[in-house]
Amino acid sequence: MTDTIDATLAELGLTLPEAAAPVAAYVPVVRTGNLLHISGQLPFEDGALMTGRVGEDRELDYAAEAARRCALMLVAQMKRALDGDLSRVARIVKLGVFVNSAGSFTDQAQVANGASELMIKLFGESGRHARSAVGVPVLPLGAVVEIDAIVEVA
Template identity: 50%
Template structure:
């Protein structure tokens, strides 16, 4: 039986990928009480890594799409953390977004909106969250965006 959140994802034409495996010596998520902490998810989609530098070879629209891909991976990790029952997700508490950008790029918040807007589209008010959106001189594997998240569960 498909839950409410997965039904909403299907309505949006989104299928969660398999949760990405960690690339080093860390865990992809940790549960502590009613909180799931998800490690940074890098921008990747069905066609592979979404790479590039904002302000150089990517514009805000492309960056927002990369951030949306990170949010999809975050939900995939939460689903695994919750034993497959995504409807145990109560709300998104915090996102921290890192944008691979040039020193003069100032639209990090507009890039991370790609993740924030997607989570609200999927979860409604439960998707509204606190967040940080910061620039990085580079990110792992040259990806455009990396986002970590904190989620409240039931």
């Protein structure tokens, strides 16, 4: 599956970033049994954090792209936790999507689709997952989106 995911990423013109180190007192991934609990990941474009508030100074498309970039970072964390072997990913169980949103913005689910659709493209049916998409007034470092995940592994 790792080769398939790498090929799909190449077809989409995407590459996995280096798995981000934690910026506070936590670890990026905790494995318990056959589950990986991946801490919230932030979106980076060309090494810069994607910031702002949707419905205020950022548009839906920008936020959806940020969600996709969070998903790439989640996959990078999976790859690191699994010693490079993404074929061990059995299922994307759940994504928790937090969207830095103005009070009048109500399309958090559309933002979250940026991540969800990428997981399905990369992992097929095993990429279909449960999800929360929540609007929040602020995120760490001013990020526009943050996403955490639960992943089943073999």
